[in-house]
Amino acid sequence: MILLDDVTLTYPDGDARVTAVDRVTLEGRSGVLTGITGPSGSGKSSLLALAATLVRPDSGRVMIAGTDATRLSRSQATTLRRESIGIVFQQPQLLPALTAREQLRVMAELGGSGRRERRALVRGRVDELLDAVGLAAVADRRPAQLSGGQRQRVAIARALVHEPSVLLVDEPTSALDTARGAEIMGLLARLTHERQTATLLVTHDLVHREALDETVEVVDGRAALVTTRTR
Amino acid sequence: MYVAWRDLRFARGRFALIGAVVALITLLVGFLSGLTGGLAAQNVSAVLALPGDRLVLQPTADAAATFAESAIDDSTVAAWRAAPGVESVTAVGISQARAEGPGGSAGVALFGLDSPAFGVSAAGVDEVGLSSAAATALGAGVGDTVTLAGAAFRVSSIGADLSYSHTPVLALTPGAWRALDERLGGTGAATVLAVTGTPAWDEVAAETGTTASAPLSSLTALPTFRSEIGSLALMIAMLFGVSALVVGAFFTVWSMQRAGDVAVLKALGASTPALVRDALGQALVVLVLGVGVGIGLTALLGALAGGALPFVLNPLTTLAPAAIMIALGLAGAAVSLRTVTSSDPLTALGSTR
Numbered sequence: 305m306i307l308l309d310d311v312t313l314t315y316p317d318g319d320a321r322v323t324a325v326d327r328v329t330l331e332g333r334s335g336v337l338t339g340i341t342g343p344s345g346s347g348k349s350s351l352l353a354l355a356a357t358l359v360r361p362d363s364g365r366v367m368i369a370g371t372d373a374t375r376l377s378r379s380q381a382t383t384l385r386r387e388s389i390g391i392v393f394q395q396p397q398l399l400p401a402l403t404a405r406e407q408l409r410v411m412a413e414l415g416g417s418g419r420r421e422r423r424a425l426v427r428g429r430v431d432e433l434l435d436a437v438g439l440a441a442v443a444d445r446r447p448a449q450l451s452g453g454q455r456q457r458v459a460i461a462r463a464l465v466h467e468p469s470v471l472l473v474d475e476p477t478s479a480l481d482t483a484r485g486a487e488i489m490g491l492l493a494r495l496t497h498e499r500q501t502a503t504l505l506v507t508h509d510l511v512h513r514e515a516l517d518e519t520v521e522v523v524d525g526r527a528a529l530v531t532t533r534t535r
Numbered sequence: 536m537y538v539a540w541r542d543l544r545f546a547r548g549r550f551a552l553i554g555a556v557v558a559l560i561t562l563l564v565g566f567l568s569g570l571t572g573g574l575a576a577q578n579v580s581a582v583l584a585l586p587g588d589r590l591v592l593q594p595t596a597d598a599a600a601t602f603a604e605s606a607i608d609d610s611t612v613a614a615w616r617a618a619p620g621v622e623s624v625t626a627v628g629i630s631q632a633r634a635e636g637p638g639g640s641a642g643v644a645l646f647g648l649d650s651p652a653f654g655v656s657a658a659g660v661d662e663v664g665l666s667s668a669a670a671t672a673l674g675a676g677v678g679d680t681v682t683l684a685g686a687a688f689r690v691s692s693i694g695a696d697l698s699y700s701h702t703p704v705l706a707l708t709p710g711a712w713r714a715l716d717e718r719l720g721g722t723g724a725a726t727v728l729a730v731t732g733t734p735a736w737d738e739v740a741a742e743t744g745t746t747a748s749a750p751l752s753s754l755t756a757l758p759t760f761r762s763e764i765g766s767l768a769l770m771i772a773m774l775f776g777v778s779a780l781v782v783g784a785f786f787t788v789w790s791m792q793r794a795g796d797v798a799v800l801k802a803l804g805a806s807t808p809a810l811v812r813d814a815l816g817q818a819l820v821v822l823v824l825g826v827g828v829g830i831g832l833t834a835l836l837g838a839l840a841g842g843a844l845p846f847v848l849n850p851l852t853t854l855a856p857a858a859i860m861i862a863l864g865l866a867g868a869a870v871s872l873r874t875v876t877s878s879d880p881l882t883a884l885g886s887t888r
Binding site for chain 1: 537538541542544545546795796799800801802803804805806807808809810812880881883884
């Protein structure tokens with residue numbers, strides 16, 4: 305699970321500071337797809353950056369897999385991301401030189417300790433995950449040879465291949481049409497439930513709201529739980 | 536190296552291009568090194584073959600000691616022989632003349648000395664020893680007659696390939712050399728002393744008004760060597776600089792182009808040391824391949840040109856420049872690492888590429 309506990313994040317803006325996240329407490333539980341919605345500039349992406357340990361809050365805690373990420377050094381935070389967090393970016397952000405299969409395998413080649421174990425874990429799961437996202441047939445294609453939806457599926461598979469406990473997803477449907485967007489949202493919901501990841505998904509696109517288990521709305525840096533759905 | 540290898544395969548055109556540039560620079564450096572080695576050997580191989588721990592020269596009143604002007608009188612030779620710690624003193628006379636042999640005539644360097652260790656030696660007063668290059672130039676073999684300043688000498692042996700100031704060496708006995716030098720207008724005094732032992736070098740040199748330096752250091756007493764090798768060494772050094780600059784510029788541009796990929800990898804959890812290893816490993820592969828091809832071409836062309844040009848092909852003229860090229864290329868590539876280390880993973884969030 306992931307817990308953002310009373311976190312505040314401010315950015316410098318000239319001589320003043322802008323509050324992007326204002327004392328937000330947000331919990332992502334295992335097997336639950338939590339949507340974070342809100343208008344542009346409301347602080348959704350800042351929340352995701354906090355959850356991804358890419359920025360440190362001014363105050364509050366970010367608990368991931370039992371670790372307070374705000375107390376970690378930069379390299380320790382990198383290790384935490386490598387081991388416990390999967391990220392799906394707004395754009396698929398695939399490496400152009402790598403095939404779909406290699407995009408997943410690269411997760412075992414990111415350095416740090418425990419490389420051998422991670423390599424064994426990742427290599428054993430690559431084909432299974434590509435199959436799970438429906439890309440087994442195009443596993444040897446590079447990003448330029450894949451459609452937008454296929455690229456996003458590869459990105460989702462990459463984010464899950466190292467069995468993270470937390471999955472962070474940033475606007476996954478922004479570059480897709482409605483039908484493909486619905487497919488991706490359905491896939492994320494299924495994988496969240498099957499793999500018991502705590503998934504936080506930032507979206508401003510409420511067309512696909514039905515795929516979310518919970519919805520948190522962020523307005524002016526403040527968050528409120530709007531809906532919870534029982535499955 | 537996982538991503539690095541795949542980048543190399545994916546962008547093989549770009550890497551082939553920089554590899555080709557590295558290969559061409561290596562070819563230039565290798566060829567210049569071989570040529571420098573060849574010219575140096577033609578200039579000084581005889582000096583380096585002299586059997587002494589130090590070479591003693593006599594400076595003139597108003598200038599530093601040079602092989603061209605040094606003339607050591609008998610009393611100075613005797614003073615060195617008598618100095619404590621001296622084991623042996625070989626007086627060597629050096630002059631240049633035109634020699635005529637059965638197969639042609641050529642300018643030769645006359646070395647008058649009594650030392651079989653030199654590599655070229657004459658057995659008797661009326662005999663000469665030829666270096667292999669002199670034998671070729673004069674078309675002479677053992678038993679043939681060679682004429683020097685009107686005097687005939689029998690070739691007693693053909694020895695090592697030694698040259699001095701770009702002319703092949705011809706060895707005479709000290710007495711024969713002195714007589715010949717006087718006939719050619721010289722004083723007959725020895726040019727240099729090859730001294731072995733452990734005397735107080737500086738003290739004896741000061742007492743006798745001479746200089747005593749190690750054979751390698753004494754090469755600066757050959758003005759042609761200094762200017763010739765200095766010019767070539769400067770060219771080689773500049774090529775090394777160009778190489779580091781070209782490789783550094785390529786990898787800097789390459790790293791900037793893939794800064795987005797690096798940010799994504801960092802966001803996914805890639806450690807900075809792993810990314811640095813990846814980047815330097817990639818540069819190393821390109822450098823090793825490029826330098827390897829360049830050295831291969833150098834060896835091939837050097838072997839082909841060896842007969843026509845003074846070209847030396849050995850580890851010093853091939854492997855040493857190759858190692859320096861790789862080291863400097865890596866140093867150039869290391870400049871590009873700033874892009875890797877300073878890349879902010881936060882930029883991967885929300886960026887559109």
